[in-house]
Amino acid sequence: MKIVLLFILTLLTHLVTAQVHIWTQEEAQKAKFHVDMLPITYEERSSDDAIDLVQKSLDIVVPKDVNPGISVITQILVNQQGSVDYIIFHTEAKGYNNDSLNQVLKKSFVQHVSEWKSVEKLQKPFRSIMLMKFGKQIVKRQVRQTDSSVVNIETALAYKDSLKIKRIFFNQLELKTLPTVIYRFPNIEELYLSANELNELKIDLKRLPRLKQLHVDGNRLTNRSLVLTKNKSLELLNLKSNKFTNIPAAAKACKNLSSLWLGGNKLTDLSNRSFRKLKTVQDLNFYKSELAVLPKGIKKMKNLGVLDLYYNQLETLPASLTKLKYLTQLAVSNNQLKELPEQMDKLANLNTLYAHHNKLSKLPQSAAKLKNLNILDLGYNWFYNFPPEIMALDSLHELDISGNNLPEFPSTVVQLKKLDKVYLRGNPFTEQDVEKKYASQLKTLKGNKVEVFY
Incomplete structure (x- = not known):
């Protein structure tokens, strides 16, 4: 049994x-x-x-x-x-x-x-x-060995012409504290401390007056454990993949900061107040930051040109986003968005919109007024009808509407005069004999030198 x-x-x-x-x-x-x-x-x-x-x-x-x-x-x-x-x-x-x-x-x-x-x-x-x-991961160090760079502490200690050095590569050295030897090189413009074991970090930027880029991604830094003295030199601050839950005060100590990268942190404490004193930032990266809500305070970043919100859990975008009048690139792909803000036309300078892998089934009517839009990626959404707003986009060079539910070939795309590429894969109509059934449309597109991917 x-x-x-x-x-x-x-x-x-x-x-x-x-x-x-x-x-x-x-x-x-x-x-x-x-x-x-x-x-x-x-x-x-x-x-x-x-x-x-x-x-x-x-x-x-x-x-x-x-x-x-x-x-x-x-x-x-x-x-x-x-x-x-x-x-x-x-x-x-x-x-x-x-x-x-x-x-x-x-x-x-x-x-x-x-x-x-x-x-x-x-x-x-x-x-x-x-x-x-x-276990212990084997990661190949990525450094640029040039006459104006040092790549390890031993070389830094022995180097004689310290004023010549522009870059320090101390990445992937299992550092637990900041090597003070960096202060031997007052002319450095780039400092790489990536992929170490830093739990805290304090840098006196008065002693590094020409530092433009600071890379501390892949450490264990928190909101309070990163301290930077007030400075006007730093332009790029790479804080990706640490333990930040908010934009740290250290970022706001950089008066001319242009790029702020925080992707790979769990930004659970982000609020309207988080965006204060960041008016100079033009490039903001919140990639894969477990954001369920983007605070409306984002509007305070008045000079923002590039916003990366890839791979979050956003179901909506704040209406205040449309007040970012200098925004040129908006990446909101791989979220849970069902709609885009109503007043998209206020983003008059927008030239690139990545919104693939969401739940969009329509575009706001105002999207038709995005006259500078060059690239539009709406792949893998829920579109059943081809959005009519697209036909008003006179500057569109590249359109991706793959992986939607379009039952018919969107014939109106032949009217887009500046179109160079169109991606149509994975829609129901592509299961038919596309070349035979839509021969006329394909001929017109190819005659206009448009690459068609189906």
């Missing part, structure tokens, strides 16, 4: 896991897998449940102190019933037999998937992508 029960249990487990595709990235490529071509739309978002599944699958087979280190990038697709449809993973591991390692990981994924179901009440299927690192 026990043998029969065991056989039935094994059979049931096989039936469950047989429906789940667990592939390495290479296997997925051979199978010509692409998530955007699946019949189900998977909403991209983070999931504690999915992270827990992947973490448990990896923890049981990969020691945390493994040396050399191992990195695993995992993509998991979960259906509306809370079960896994696909797991696709890629390992980055030097000094190992990758085939054997992949088999071990795949076996562990199979074992854990058979026991797993999301505890969330799902409204829609979702996709999560995560990177997990184990």
